[in-house]
Amino acid sequence: MSQKRHIAVMMGGPSAEREVSLKSGHAVSQALESLGHQVLSVDPKDGVLQIPEAVDAVFLALHGTYGEDGEVQLALESRGLPYTGSGPESSRLAFDKLASKRIFLEQGLPTPDFVTVVNKEANLPSELGGKLVVKPICQGSSVGLHFVNDEVEWQDALGEVFKYGSEVLVEQYIQGRELTVGIMGERVCPIVEIRPNNEAAYDYEHKYTAGATTYTCPAALDEATTRLCQKIALEAFNALGCESYGRVDLILDNNHPFLLEVNTLPGMTATSLLPMATAAQGTGFAELCDWMIEDAILRHSHHSHRQQNTRS
Template sequence: MLGGPSGEREVSLQSGAAVADALRGLGHRVSEIDPVDKEFRLPQNTDIVFLALHGTYGEDGTVQAKLDALGVPYTGCGEAVSRLAFDKVAAKQACAGRGITTANDCVVDDPGAGLPGGLELPLVLKPVCQGSSIGLEFVESAAAWPSGLAKSLEGGGRVLVEERIEGREVTVGIVGGQPLPVIEITPKRGAYDYANKYTAGATEYTCPAAFDTEATRRIQCAGEQALFAVGGGNCARVDF
């Protein structure tokens, strides 16, 4: 299942096509389904749905609930875990409940809101329920706050405002309860935004990342704890 109605449709079409080609290369019978209008009909005798959807509808528990109702198995986490993990505020609260440290934050939904008190500049703004860094904005000064907030709100609904943490960006995958090697993400220019994620050659990925054994294990353990915090599942990717 690929494409779909979200703002990440074009990326999903590309990744879904790559998955379909790989599965056919392994000898599987594959049908490509694009729920562009949020509706779909699966071929008879479908064994499993490989979810290559990105963003809203595909990652927020919506399509998972539809497939559960049909009794058709699918890849990835279930409806409840997907819904919780896709909501940045709810996911942060769940992680805090397991002692995972996250940046200081607040939530804003008013376009006319002033600079939040109690948070130190610079700030990072992200729509609460979006993926692929859609609506990601950096606010370095009070003067930049109004425009940054307006742009982030265009991503839809509420905006999560966090104090920016400077450091190395990494991600760790977890499959079947086992953490994979840590990957370091290094954009060649600017932040790891939508363009740098999906423009070939714009970002370097180092696997395994150059951390010592202790730091690597701490990152992997934090990833496992984050997955447990949102309800568990058989596979996930956790970013730091």
């Protein structure tokens, strides 16, 4: 185990994912305390950064706005504090689903066809096929996610999703197996397959309702498909400039994977998907949390040395 640290765990915050973030933060705090670290919980519920002096590093257990959008990362860098996860720009890109998809396309990575809508009165985009996926451009945890089959559902979905921003992402619906690929450093984790019970969609309710979804790790895929999904996930992670760890969500349609999104601050309870994937390769939850802190401190040190060399 690493040396004993003084760690601030940021959790909660002002986003729509506050309750999920609090669960992640409490689980992380307990794990780090079990290893002998001194842990302080910090809840920036007003979106204001207040970290006491003498903190060795900040563990970001925030989700959504002021967590995954790059804002808190910028604030922490201005304070010169090491923090877990990706930097400000890659966090911003990953949180912005439209920006991410454009980069995926530029890099030749597969992602469902899409359009954007800026008008609540817009017609249903028939060019994407029958069933559609309507979602906010900048939200996580499936907040605001809607599946649309007809004009009535379309209008209802727009009315809800426009509450989260002035532009809406509309994707082609791809029927397939839902997969997620964890990234830990330069290692790609075993794949997790997500199967909502009753053949329902993997929406917010199924993510956070006990017993509503079945998870399999490692996913029952042949070796070639496993390697392909892991390769595409790592390429997407790198294309956005992400660092340290994350989780990449995909849909597998007849052995053809399609990228959905990259999560730079995925859920961090002992039963969340990234810890599930790392456990399958032998890394327990407390060990994972400890590694994230040590990696944050190491990356911060390297970054500081590079800045000093640039000035000299």
